Amino acid sequence: MDRLVCLGLSHRTAPVELRSRFGSLGLGATRCPAVAEHAVLSTCYRVELYAYLVDGVDDARHELITALAESHGTERQLLVDHLYVHTGGDVTRHLARVASGLDSLVLGESEVLGQVGDALTAAAAAGTVGAVLSLVFRTAIGAGRRARTESAIGSNPATASSMALALADSVLGHLDGKRALVVGAGRIGVQTLEAITRRGISEVALVNRSRERAVATAPRFQAAAFGLDELVDALAWADLAVTATASQTPVVSTAAVEEAMARRPDRPLVVIDVAVPADVERGVGLVPGARLFDVDDLRIGVSEAMTARFAEVPRVEAIVGEEVEAFTRRYHQLEVEPLVAAIRQRAEETRRHELDRTLRHLGDVDPDIARRIGQLSRSLVNKVLHEPTVQLRLRAGNGQPDAITTAARQLFGIGDVATQPRAVVVGTRGSALARAQAERVCRLLAAAWPGLKWEVRPMVTRGDRTQASGEPLSEIGGKGLFTAEFEEALRAGTIDVAVHSLKDLPTVDAPGTVLGAVCLRQDVGDCLVSRDGLTLDTLPAGAVVGTSSLRRTAQLRAVRPDLVVRSIRGNVDTRIAKVRQGHYDAVVLAAAGIMRLGLEGQVSEWLALDTVLPAPGQGALGVQCRQGDDAMLHLLAAIDDPAARATTSAERGFLDALGAGCTAPVAALAEVVDDDRVRLRALVSSLDGDDVVRVSGDGVAHELGRRLAAEALAAGADRILEAARVPPGLAGRRVVVTRPPGQADGLAIALVEHGATLVSLPLIRIEPAPDAALADVEDLDAYDWVVFTSANGVGAIPQRLRGTVASARIAAVGPATAAAVRGLGAEPSLVPERFAADELVAGLEPLRGARLLLLQADIADPRFADELRNRGAHVEAVTAYRTVTVEPSSAELEQLGDGVDAIVLASGSAARSLARLVSRHPELGRLLLACIGPTTAAAAAEAGLTVGVVADEATADGIVVALTSHFGGAHD
Numbered sequence: 001m002d003r004l005v006c007l008g009l010s011h012r013t014a015p016v017e018l019r020s021r022f023g024s025l026g027l028g029a030t031r032c033p034a035v036a037e038h039a040v041l042s043t044c045y046r047v048e049l050y051a052y053l054v055d056g057v058d059d060a061r062h063e064l065i066t067a068l069a070e071s072h073g074t075e076r077q078l079l080v081d082h083l084y085v086h087t088g089g090d091v092t093r094h095l096a097r098v099a100s101g102l103d104s105l106v107l108g109e110s111e112v113l114g115q116v117g118d119a120l121t122a123a124a125a126a127g128t129v130g131a132v133l134s135l136v137f138r139t140a141i142g143a144g145r146r147a148r149t150e151s152a153i154g155s156n157p158a159t160a161s162s163m164a165l166a167l168a169d170s171v172l173g174h175l176d177g178k179r180a181l182v183v184g185a186g187r188i189g190v191q192t193l194e195a196i197t198r199r200g201i202s203e204v205a206l207v208n209r210s211r212e213r214a215v216a217t218a219p220r221f222q223a224a225a226f227g228l229d230e231l232v233d234a235l236a237w238a239d240l241a242v243t244a245t246a247s248q249t250p251v252v253s254t255a256a257v258e259e260a261m262a263r264r265p266d267r268p269l270v271v272i273d274v275a276v277p278a279d280v281e282r283g284v285g286l287v288p289g290a291r292l293f294d295v296d297d298l299r300i301g302v303s304e305a306m307t308a309r310f311a312e313v314p315r316v317e318a319i320v321g322e323e324v325e326a327f328t329r330r331y332h333q334l335e336v337e338p339l340v341a342a343i344r345q346r347a348e349e350t351r352r353h354e355l356d357r358t359l360r361h362l363g364d365v366d367p368d369i370a371r372r373i374g375q376l377s378r379s380l381v382n383k384v385l386h387e388p389t390v391q392l393r394l395r396a397g398n399g400q401p402d403a404i405t406t407a408a409r410q411l412f413g414i415g416d417v418a419t420q421p422r423a424v425v426v427g428t429r430g431s432a433l434a435r436a437q438a439e440r441v442c443r444l445l446a447a448a449w450p451g452l453k454w455e456v457r458p459m460v461t462r463g464d465r466t467q468a469s470g471e472p473l474s475e476i477g478g479k480g481l482f483t484a485e486f487e488e489a490l491r492a493g494t495i496d497v498a499v500h501s502l503k504d505l506p507t508v509d510a511p512g513t514v515l516g517a518v519c520l521r522q523d524v525g526d527c528l529v530s531r532d533g534l535t536l537d538t539l540p541a542g543a544v545v546g547t548s549s550l551r552r553t554a555q556l557r558a559v560r561p562d563l564v565v566r567s568i569r570g571n572v573d574t575r576i577a578k579v580r581q582g583h584y585d586a587v588v589l590a591a592a593g594i595m596r597l598g599l600e601g602q603v604s605e606w607l608a609l610d611t612v613l614p615a616p617g618q619g620a621l622g623v624q625c626r627q628g629d630d631a632m633l634h635l636l637a638a639i640d641d642p643a644a645r646a647t648t649s650a651e652r653g654f655l656d657a658l659g660a661g662c663t664a665p666v667a668a669l670a671e672v673v674d675d676d677r678v679r680l681r682a683l684v685s686s687l688d689g690d691d692v693v694r695v696s697g698d699g700v701a702h703e704l705g706r707r708l709a710a711e712a713l714a715a716g717a718d719r720i721l722e723a724a725r726v727p728p729g730l731a732g733r734r735v736v737v738t739r740p741p742g743q744a745d746g747l748a749i750a751l752v753e754h755g756a757t758l759v760s761l762p763l764i765r766i767e768p769a770p771d772a773a774l775a776d777v778e779d780l781d782a783y784d785w786v787v788f789t790s791a792n793g794v795g796a797i798p799q800r801l802r803g804t805v806a807s808a809r810i811a812a813v814g815p816a817t818a819a820a821v822r823g824l825g826a827e828p829s830l831v832p833e834r835f836a837a838d839e840l841v842a843g844l845e846p847l848r849g850a851r852l853l854l855l856q857a858d859i860a861d862p863r864f865a866d867e868l869r870n871r872g873a874h875v876e877a878v879t880a881y882r883t884v885t886v887e888p889s890s891a892e893l894e895q896l897g898d899g900v901d902a903i904v905l906a907s908g909s910a911a912r913s914l915a916r917l918v919s920r921h922p923e924l925g926r927l928l929l930a931c932i933g934p935t936t937a938a939a940a941a942e943a944g945l946t947v948g949v950v951a952d953e954a955t956a957d958g959i960v961v962a963l964t965s966h967f968g969g970a971h972d
Helices: 016-021 026-030 057-071 076-082 089-099 111-126 131-150 160-172 187-198 211-221 228-237 254-263 282-286 303-310 313-362 367-397 401-412 432-448 484-492 550-559 572-580 591-596 630-637 642-658 701-714 717-724 745-753 791-795 815-822 837-844 863-870 890-898 908-920 922-926 934-942 956-968
Strands: 004-010 035-042 046-053 084-087 179-183 203-208 224-227 240-243 269-273 290-294 424-429 454-459 497-501 513-519 526-530 544-546 564-566 586-590 621-626 666-672 677-685 692-700 734-737 757-760 764-768 785-788 810-812 851-857 874-885 902-905 929-931
Touching (some): 004 057, 035 131, 046 057, 046 131, 057 076, 084 089, 089 313, 111 187, 111 572, 131 313, 160 187, 160 240, 160 290, 179 187, 179 228, 203 211, 203 228, 224 228, 228 254, 254 269, 282 290, 313 367, 313 401, 313 432, 432 497, 432 513, 432 591, 432 621, 432 630, 454 484, 484 497, 484 621, 484 815, 513 630, 513 642, 526 572, 526 591, 550 666, 550 677, 572 586, 586 591, 642 666, 642 677, 666 701, 677 717, 692 701, 701 717, 734 745, 757 890, 764 791, 764 908, 785 791, 785 815, 785 837, 791 815, 791 874, 810 815, 810 837, 837 863, 851 863, 863 874, 874 908, 902 956, 908 922, 929 934
Parallel strands (some): 179 203, 179 240, 203 224, 544 564, 544 586, 734 757, 734 902, 785 810, 902 929
Antiparallel strands (some): 004 046, 004 084, 513 621, 526 586, 666 677, 677 692, 764 874
């Protein structure tokens, strides 16, 4: 617990100008290697950074404060002079007091509880919180809710909006007949509109950056709606303006107020800025006739509401104490849960071994007697382990985790460090859920193998890169959408294991990999999150329900055919946010994921298994490792759950035998009957839910799934699956690639996976530069950074330098370039999330004095190297490869006569080569041109070509998504 820290600036310690400057504390935390988890709470009166550090607090805290100051361009001492710090258990107590309203400018104010919840949601969506900070925030939210239901601390509400109106009333003399303007349609803006309505002010206007949102919100308050471009007109009309946006920069300028006041010189204007960072430039207070107030001025009218509230403080402090005490118990219990699982795993392995040995010794035993013996052995183990595990949790919760876990390991013989690797590199996706799952597996391993160290390494998959497109998973197609990058990294040795939600893992092991453990299976069902707390039964006809699963779609339509089921993409928090924002009325999610993120409070209904049967493997985690890695398989054996392995083996066997993939409308759920047998029920459904084949039975896990699949196919499941198959998004499309075969493999594979027929029309080819170009480069690790701006640069590395690649610090501009680097046995230190040069430059900072080797093409844009030099780097730009123009043959041109749907341009040089060809063959200019990114599109336009499709992301996946959207139209 000593690794917890909170750093903050509040109305008590820092002026609003300084708090505004540090409104994005997360920026410094992201850049600080000492931080394992972090979340930022920003309100009108405070900005606080909550962090869980990788090491002890003192040194890491110093490093973190320095990173915060540097990231905001502020002297460290200025920050230290105004900063307050909480560490260890005081962090949870402080946040619980904040959420309860005990630490607010207005005692007991209600807005802060929602802001604490928003901070957790935002951090979870960004993937910056894990199990520890999630527990801290959930504890604080629980304290805040209890404070408002079990005490009168929130009586006589006094919010920032009500205080703003009290202040305006005092300054203007009264508000009767005044015109009120609210800038910002967010939570506080809406609260201000509500307060204005209660005060009886009849002339009201709302300004918002998005005029559409203003138009949607204003009618509730009989207010006029304006866009931000109409701000001057609105200011000229108003007597009072309250600003409450979430902008990081001022939205009300001094110039705007000066222009507005020039139109109404005889009427004063009161401007009250309740936003942090500030919405209004400070110069507004100097404009004649205008008076500016900020959040630190909101003190008028507070005292009347406070007398009754102060009497409730002791009760709320007691609530906070109870919640913090419960947090401490849960925190320590969290530490021993993996050990409890490891003890039970060890006991189960021993039980099964001895049972098998006994049954073999007895010979031909009646199956019923064998089953009873198995039940007896299981009952004995459970009874023997019950009291020790209860005491283990109890004593850990009472603050004795280290002593009790050490004793338990010794008593049960858990752990053998002699066979452990020095550290285990664990690959996972970057979402909050994926990280939380990886951390749980790591803790389970650490409990089984004391002293084991690990490193969690987030990675981006092709499935992640297509999230923003909204493309339905069933239409993207391709095997291993969320797993292929991990399998490649396992084979390359850059990670040791990969943690997946088992339902997302293909049923057949990828070459060179094996499923080393199945573990931590919990609630296998689904749940509903709705905007108004409605259940599946009470959602109105026509309600829009989001899911990315054909299985859920089919079963929802079977029970509620009057609902509109639409595809939804994104991580858990993103999907919930889409519901809260009104894009969907509800969303269906896996219950296990909700529970692992601690978001149970968001659930409107836990769906019954009879209503929506789960996906094969749902609720379980699968841990992949390299095939033949005996040391790692030995480690993973300690956390493999035999019951989870048996049930998911039957479920996934059913899916595999059907010949269906993870996205098919197939559901299956198995339960353990006895030692060797499971009971399985499964279904295959048409997408409208009208045609369903159901099967059930029991048997040995490894054969049961296949047997029931055969029954389902005989009953018509093959017909249903064939009808449900969604053809790839580019099926039947002839697409021209403009590089020779072998030099566009990544793009070609992506296009073919999505159903396209390739037409080769080479316009350029890539050739290595003469050896002399790299003659002066002796050792790659002599540079601070080796920068690759394309996979071609990686391929141009001569053999004599390849032995130094693994030890070099490498930056790769995108995923394809990173994959090429991994092919040489190295792991890039930097791969920006967005495939763009400016993102790469930002990630390379600090650059002053750094020595960089830039491997590029002969026609590379010099602006990238110039920008690096402008930032103080010493750049050695080397031509590693040449782009050579190719003249297509007459036979290659004749192919186009059969018709093509698009020509893909993957570089500016290809665009220029095509332009020269169009001058001789004008008919080519009338074909659809698709460019792999904005840079290539700009080069094509400059060459005189008309571009029809541009990928948002300059990758093979990006161009596939863009083409699919173009040919298929917008997807829901």
